[in-house]
Amino acid sequence: MQGYTNHFRNVLENDFDLLANDRLVFEWASRQAYLAMANMMTSVAAIGIDSCPIEGFDKQAIEQLLIAENLLDTDTFGVSAMLAFGYRKDEPSRQKIRQSLEAHVQTIY
Numbered sequence: 001m002q003g004y005t006n007h008f009r010n011v012l013e014n015d016f017d018l019l020a021n022d023r024l025v026f027e028w029a030s031r032q033a034y035l036a037m038a039n040m041m042t043s044v045a046a047i048g049i050d051s052c053p054i055e056g057f058d059k060q061a062i063e064q065l066l067i068a069e070n071l072l073d074t075d076t077f078g079v080s081a082m083l084a085f086g087y088r089k090d091e092p093s094r095q096k097i098r099q100s101l102e103a104h105v106q107t108i109y
Helices: 002-015 022-046 059-068
Strands: 050-054 082-086
16 A cells, blocks of 8 residues: 555656645546546446536535535545436437447548
8 A cells, every 4th residue: 555655646746746736636636536437427327327427516515514424524635526326217308319430530540
Protein backbone atom coordinates (compact mmCIF):
# COMPACT_ATOMS: atom_id res chain seq x y z
CA MET A 1 0.00 0.00 0.00
CA GLN A 2 2.83 2.39 0.84
CA GLY A 3 4.30 1.78 -2.63
CA TYR A 4 1.04 2.89 -4.29
CA THR A 5 0.80 5.88 -2.00
CA ASN A 6 4.34 6.95 -2.83
CA HIS A 7 3.77 6.42 -6.56
CA PHE A 8 0.64 8.57 -6.68
CA ARG A 9 2.18 11.24 -4.46
CA ASN A 10 5.09 11.41 -6.92
CA VAL A 11 2.71 11.65 -9.89
CA LEU A 12 0.65 14.39 -8.26
CA GLU A 13 3.64 16.29 -6.92
CA ASN A 14 6.17 15.98 -9.72
CA ASP A 15 4.44 14.91 -12.93
CA PHE A 16 1.35 17.11 -12.60
CA ASP A 17 2.40 19.66 -9.93
CA LEU A 18 -0.96 19.41 -8.18
CA LEU A 19 -0.16 19.15 -4.48
CA ALA A 20 0.52 22.86 -4.00
CA ASN A 21 -3.20 23.61 -4.26
CA ASP A 22 -6.06 21.65 -2.64
CA ARG A 23 -8.45 22.73 -5.40
CA LEU A 24 -6.21 21.19 -8.07
CA VAL A 25 -6.11 17.91 -6.14
CA PHE A 26 -9.91 17.92 -5.79
CA GLU A 27 -10.37 18.57 -9.52
CA TRP A 28 -7.93 15.78 -10.41
CA ALA A 29 -9.70 13.39 -8.05
CA SER A 30 -13.06 14.38 -9.58
CA ARG A 31 -11.81 13.45 -13.03
CA GLN A 32 -10.65 10.11 -11.65
CA ALA A 33 -14.12 9.55 -10.18
CA TYR A 34 -15.66 10.07 -13.62
CA LEU A 35 -13.58 7.18 -14.96
CA ALA A 36 -15.10 4.88 -12.34
CA MET A 37 -18.57 6.34 -12.93
CA ALA A 38 -18.31 5.65 -16.67
CA ASN A 39 -17.46 2.01 -15.97
CA MET A 40 -20.35 1.70 -13.53
CA MET A 41 -22.78 3.22 -16.05
CA THR A 42 -21.63 0.83 -18.79
CA SER A 43 -21.85 -2.17 -16.46
CA VAL A 44 -25.36 -1.47 -15.21
CA ALA A 45 -26.60 -0.65 -18.73
CA ALA A 46 -25.50 -4.14 -19.76
CA ILE A 47 -27.91 -5.62 -17.20
CA GLY A 48 -30.80 -3.27 -17.98
CA ILE A 49 -30.38 -0.66 -15.23
CA ASP A 50 -30.54 3.03 -16.15
CA SER A 51 -28.12 5.58 -14.74
CA CYS A 52 -27.63 9.32 -14.80
CA PRO A 53 -24.57 11.34 -13.71
CA ILE A 54 -25.49 14.46 -11.75
CA GLU A 55 -23.42 17.61 -11.28
CA GLY A 56 -26.12 20.24 -10.77
CA PHE A 57 -26.71 19.81 -7.04
CA ASP A 58 -26.26 21.77 -3.83
CA LYS A 59 -22.80 20.51 -2.79
CA GLN A 60 -22.99 21.96 0.72
CA ALA A 61 -26.44 20.47 1.40
CA ILE A 62 -25.41 17.01 0.15
CA GLU A 63 -22.21 17.08 2.19
CA GLN A 64 -24.14 18.15 5.32
CA LEU A 65 -26.57 15.26 4.79
CA LEU A 66 -23.71 12.79 4.44
CA ILE A 67 -21.98 14.22 7.53
CA ALA A 68 -25.22 13.89 9.54
CA GLU A 69 -25.40 10.21 8.51
CA ASN A 70 -21.71 9.68 9.45
CA LEU A 71 -20.90 8.85 5.83
CA LEU A 72 -18.47 11.68 5.02
CA ASP A 73 -15.42 13.25 6.61
CA THR A 74 -15.06 16.60 4.83
CA ASP A 75 -11.57 17.08 6.26
CA THR A 76 -10.50 14.32 3.88
CA PHE A 77 -13.19 14.02 1.19
CA GLY A 78 -15.70 16.10 -0.76
CA VAL A 79 -18.56 15.40 -3.14
CA SER A 80 -17.83 16.24 -6.78
CA ALA A 81 -20.58 14.35 -8.61
CA MET A 82 -23.43 11.96 -7.99
CA LEU A 83 -24.67 9.00 -9.94
CA ALA A 84 -28.29 7.84 -9.87
CA PHE A 85 -29.33 4.27 -10.70
CA GLY A 86 -32.77 2.86 -11.26
CA TYR A 87 -35.36 1.44 -13.57
CA ARG A 88 -37.43 3.65 -15.84
CA LYS A 89 -41.14 3.77 -15.14
CA ASP A 90 -42.13 3.84 -18.82
CA GLU A 91 -40.31 3.02 -21.99
CA PRO A 92 -39.38 6.03 -24.17
CA SER A 93 -42.24 7.15 -26.41
CA ARG A 94 -40.07 7.12 -29.52
CA GLN A 95 -37.38 4.89 -30.90
CA LYS A 96 -33.79 6.04 -30.88
CA ILE A 97 -32.63 7.16 -34.28
CA ARG A 98 -29.01 6.39 -34.96
CA GLN A 99 -27.03 7.29 -38.00
CA SER A 100 -24.78 4.69 -39.53
CA LEU A 101 -21.23 4.31 -38.28
CA GLU A 102 -19.99 4.85 -41.84
CA ALA A 103 -21.59 8.32 -41.89
CA HIS A 104 -19.20 9.50 -39.18
CA VAL A 105 -16.17 7.20 -39.15
CA GLN A 106 -13.63 6.79 -41.89
CA THR A 107 -11.34 3.77 -41.69
CA ILE A 108 -7.79 4.45 -42.86
CA TYR A 109 -5.54 1.52 -43.74
